[in-house]
Amino acid sequence: xxxxxxxxxxxxxxxxxxxxxxxxxxxxxxxxxxxxxxxxxxxxxxxxxxxxxxxxxxxxxxxxxxxxxxxxxxxxxxxxxxxxxxxxxxxxxxxxxxxxxxxxxxxxxxxxxxxxxxxxxxxxxxxxxxxxxxxxxxxxxxxxxxxxxxxxxxxxxxxxxxxxxxxxxxxxxxxxxxxxxxxxxxxxxxxxxxxxxxxxxxxxxxxxxxxxxxxxxxxxxxxxxxxxxxxxxxxxxxxxxxxxxxxxxxxxxxxxxxxxxxxxxxxxxxxxxxxxxxxxxxxxxxxxxxxxxxxxxxxxxxxxxxxxxxxxxxxxxxxxxxxxxxxxxxxxxxxxxxxxxxxxxxxxxxxxxxxxxxxxxxxxxxxxxxxxxxxxxxxxxxxxxxxxxx
Numbered sequence: 385x386x387x388x389x390x391x392x393x394x395x396x397x398x399x400x401x402x403x404x405x406x407x408x409x410x411x412x413x414x415x416x417x418x419x420x421x422x423x424x425x426x427x428x429x430x431x432x433x434x435x436x437x438x439x440x441x442x443x444x445x446x447x448x449x450x451x452x453x454x455x456x457x458x459x460x461x462x463x464x465x466x467x468x469x470x471x472x473x474x475x476x477x478x479x480x481x482x483x484x485x486x487x488x489x490x491x492x493x494x495x496x497x498x499x500x501x502x503x504x505x506x507x508x509x510x511x512x513x514x515x516x517x518x519x520x521x522x523x524x525x526x527x528x529x530x531x532x533x534x535x536x537x538x539x540x541x542x543x544x545x546x547x548x549x550x551x552x553x554x555x556x557x558x559x560x561x562x563x564x565x566x567x568x569x570x571x572x573x574x575x576x577x578x579x580x581x582x583x584x585x586x587x588x589x590x591x592x593x594x595x596x597x598x599x600x601x602x603x604x605x606x607x608x609x610x611x612x613x614x615x616x617x618x619x620x621x622x623x624x625x626x627x628x629x630x631x632x633x634x635x636x637x638x639x640x641x642x643x644x645x646x647x648x649x650x651x652x653x654x655x656x657x658x659x660x661x662x663x664x665x666x667x668x669x670x671x672x673x674x675x676x677x678x679x680x681x682x683x684x685x686x687x688x689x690x691x692x693x694x695x696x697x698x699x700x701x702x703x704x705x706x707x708x709x710x711x712x713x714x715x716x717x718x719x720x721x722x723x724x725x726x727x728x729x730x731x732x733x734x735x736x737x738x739x740x741x742x743x744x745x746x747x748x749x750x751x752x753x754x755x756x757x758x759x760x761x762x763x764x765x766x767x768x769x770x771x772x773x774x
Contacts (some may be wrong), residue, residue, distance in 0.1 A: 436510025439480025476511025586650030
C-alpha cells in the first residue's frame with residue numbers, strides 16, 4: 385500500500401499519462417529511494433560505510449549517480465559536491481591521489497569534477513581535472529600501448545580500468561576541445577577487448593597479463609581464467625559512456641558499436657533463465673557456490689538501456705533492461721530495519737595477484753565478501769533507474 389501510494393504521488397508530480405510514463409515513474413521511484421537510503425545512512429558521502437574519509441572510485445560513482453537526480457531535488461547535487469570538495473584543493477591537488485602511483489582507479493572521480501565544472505565554473509575543478517589528465521599522460525603502458533591498471537600491476541590491463549579512465553577522457557576531450565583523447569580512449573577500449581576476448585563464448589576475461597608471468601593467467605594467452613560479471617559490467621558501461629561523447633564521424637566509432645553489440649549478444653546467452661540476471665561468474669550459473677550478483681547485473685542493465693536509447697543496440701535490449709530491472713528489485717532488494725531498501729549480493733571487490741596474492745580461480749570469485757548496499761552496486765542501480773526513466 386505504501387509503495388502504491390508513493391508511485392501515485394510521483395505520477396502526479398511528473399504528469400504521467402501513459403503506460404510508458406507509469407513505467408518511467410516506477411524506475412525514478414527506485415532511483416530516489418536508493419539515493420534517500422544512502423543519504424539517510426550517511427549524511428555525508430565521505431563517511432558512507434566508512435569510519436575514515438577515502439578518495440575512491442566507487443564513492444565517485446555513487447556520488448555521480450545521486451548527482452544525476454539534482455533536478456528532482458538540489459539535495460542530491462550537494463551530496464556529491466561536498467564529497468569532491470572535501471578532497472580537492474583550490475590548486476588542483478587531490479588528497480588521496482598520488483600521480484606517481486599511477487593508480488587508474490583514482491581517475492574515476494574526475495568525471496564528477498567535470499560535472500561540477502560545467503555546473504559551477506569553479507577553476508579548482510578544472511585544475512583537479514588537469515591533475516588527473518596529467519596522470520594519464522604518464523600512465524605506464526604495455527608494450528602494445530595499453531594502460532597498466534596500476535603501477536603495482538605491471539603489464540596488466542583489467543576490465544575495471546577501462547571504466548575508470550576512458551569515459552572521463554572522452555568527456556574531457558569534448559568539454560575542453562582536446563580531440564586526441566578520443567583516439568586514445570578508443571584505442572584502449574579496443575586493445576583490452578582484443579586481448580581478453582574468448583572467441584568461443586564472445587565473453588571477455590577479467591584481465592590480461594602481457595608478460596604472461598602471473599600465476600592467475602593462462603600461460604599461453606595471458607588471459608585470466610574466468611568471466612567476472614562486474615568486470616564485464618565495468619567494460620559495458622565504459623562502452624556506452626564513451627560512445628555518448630565520441631563524435632559521430634570518429635573512425636573507430638563503428639568498431640566500438642560492433643563490440644557493444646557482440647558482447648551484449650554474448651551476455652544474453654548467459655542470463656539466468658529464471659530471473660534474467662547475471663551470475664558472479666558469468667558462464668557457470670549452475671555451479672555450486674555461484675550466485676546472482678547485483679552490481680554486474682545493474683551495470684549490464686544500464687548499458688543495455690543506454691545503448692538501446694542511443695540506438696546503438698536493437699530495441700529488444702531496452703525491453704530486456706526493463707524486465708531485468710524489475711527482476712533485480714524483486715530478487716535482490718529487501719527492506720531494511722530503517723524502512724529504506726537494501727541492495728544485497730554485491731561482491732565487495734575482486735582483484736588479481738597482489739599481496740596477499742589473489743589466484744583469481746573459481747573459488748576466489750565466489751568466496752569474496754558480499755557487502756550490503758556497496759556503492760559499486762547502489763550506484764549502477766540508480767544509474768540504470770535514471771536511464772530507464774529518460
